[in-house]
Amino acid sequence: MSTPSVRAAVATDAPEIARIQRTTWRTAFADLLGEQALAELDANAEEQWAAAIEHPATTVHVATEGEFTVGFCVAGPAPDEEVAYASGELPEDAARTGLIATILVEPRWGRRGHGGRLLASAAAGLRRNGAERGISWVAESDSASLGFFRRAGWSPDGTVRTLDTGQRRLREVRLTGQLEIELVGG
Template sequence: MEPPRFPRLTGDAAVSVRPARPDDAPDMARVQAVTWRTAFRSVLPADVLDEWDEAAAAEVWRATVVRPPTPAHGVVVALDGATVVGFAAYGPPEVDPGEPASADGPTTELAILLVEPRWGRRGHGSRLLAAVADLAGATGAARLSMWVAEADEVTARFLESAGWARAGWARTLDTGDEPLREVRWHAELDGEGVR
C-alpha cells in the first residue's frame, strides 16, 4: 500500500501538512482559541469563548495525539514555515441509531478543521482536507463527513467549494443558554480524494 500523500507547495515560505506531534498541542490550542474567538464569535455561545482554558485544551490535544481513542483517529497540522497555522482531527463517526449503515463502506468524520484567520485564504484548509481524505482513503473509508454549525456560512462555503454537500441530517446541541444547531456535510472518496 502506498503511504498517504501530504501535499506540499513551495513559494515564499514552505507550507505543508504533517501528522501532529505532542509538542504541537499548545499551538493547536492557540489556533483553536484565536479562531473560535474571532471567526466563530457569532456562532458559539459567549460563555464557551469567555471561559476558554487554553492550557486545559492543550492537554486534551496532547492526550489525543499521544493516545488516540482508536487507530482510525488522527490529527494533522498545517504549517507555514515552522509555524502551526491550522489543524484537523478525524476518526470514526459518532453512530446515530436512526441512521442506516452505508453499503458503500465506512465513513471518516472530521471532528474539527481550523485555520487561524490571519493565515486564511492561503490553501491551508484545502491541504488539511486533502491530507485527511488521503489518510481516510488509506484505511478504506468511502466518505468523509463533518458536523458544521448551521450559522457557520464560511465553513459551509469552503466545504461546498471542495466538492462537499449537505447530507440532510441536523442535530441540536445543548450548550447551556442557547442550543447550537448543526448540519452534517459529506463527500464521497474515490481513491484519488473527494469525488
Template sequence: MADAGVHTATAADLSEIVRIHRETWRLAYAQLLPQEVLDTLDTDEAWALAVQQGAVLKATEGEWTVGFVVASKAPDDEVAKADGTLPADAETTALVSVLVEPRWGRRGHGTRLVAEAARRLVETGATRGIAWVPEADKASKNFYERLGWTGDGTVRTLDAGGRPLREIRVSGPLAVRLDD
C-alpha cells in the first residue's frame, strides 16, 4: 500500500469530500434510499462549514483522498435517550461519522480516521463517541463493532423521501487501537 495518512481537511479538499460522500452513498445506500434523496445530498456549503470548524479529517493513500470523518461534540438531540432526557455524559459525548470509498475499503483508512478523530476529541474533553447507522447497513455496523462500539438501544426512523429509514445509534469508547 502507498503511504496512508490522516490530515485535517481544508477548503481545497471540499470538492473531493463532496464527491466521496455522494458517490459512496449512491453506491452503498441505493437499496435503502430513493434516488431523489440520493440526488439531493448535503450541499457544498454544509461541508464548507464543517471543514471551516475543523470537524473534518481526510484519509489519504498516496496522492488520493479516499475517505473522511466528521467528528465534533454531539448536539443534545443526537445524544438524548429515547425518552428525551440527556445522559450524565452528554457534555462530553462526540458525534462521529466516517466514510471511506468502497474501492479503498479494508485497508485501515476508516480505523485510522476514527483513531485520529478520537485522539483529538479526547484532547478537548470528550469521553465517548456515538454514531448513527442505517439498521440494514451491515458493513458499517461491523466496522463500529470492531472499534468496540455497540448499539445502545436507541433507534430513530427518518423520512427518506417518503420511505422510512430506520437507524440505530452505536456508542463506544474514544480509545481506538491501531493494529501494527
C-alpha cells in the first residue's frame, strides 16, 4: 500500500495540478460553473498554476499517494477584499488571517484523508507565517465541501458573494475557522 503525503508544489507539478483541476471541475462542478468557464480553464491552466507555484506570498501544496499526485491546496495571506466585511470594513485580525483559496482532490482519490492532510498542512504553513485564523470561500450548493470544512471546525461567518462565470451566477459563502487542525484516525 502506498503512503499518502503532502508537500510543497514545484514548477513541474503544474501540468498535473491543472489536470486534477480540470477533472474535478468537470466531474463535480460542471453544473455550477457552465461550459464557458470550463473551456476558459482548459485554455491556460498550466501557465496559471506555474505562476501560482512561483508566487512568493502563497504556497501550493500537493497531496500524493505513492507516485500519484491526487490533490492540491493553495494557501496564503488573505487579501483585504477576501477578508473584509460586506461593508468593506476590515476586521481587526485582517493582517493575521490566512486564505485557503482552493482544496481539490481528484474524485477517484476521495475519501482517503487527502483533503484533511492538505488542509492541515496549509493551516500549519499559515500559522508559521503569522496567521491566527483562516477563511475560505465555498459554493453555497457544494454540500461536500461545506461538510468537509464543518468537520474541520470551520463555519459560515455570514458573508456571501456572487461570482459571474459567464453563463451562471455562483453564490459562495465565506467560512472561517481556527488553524489548529487535528487529523483523526490516521
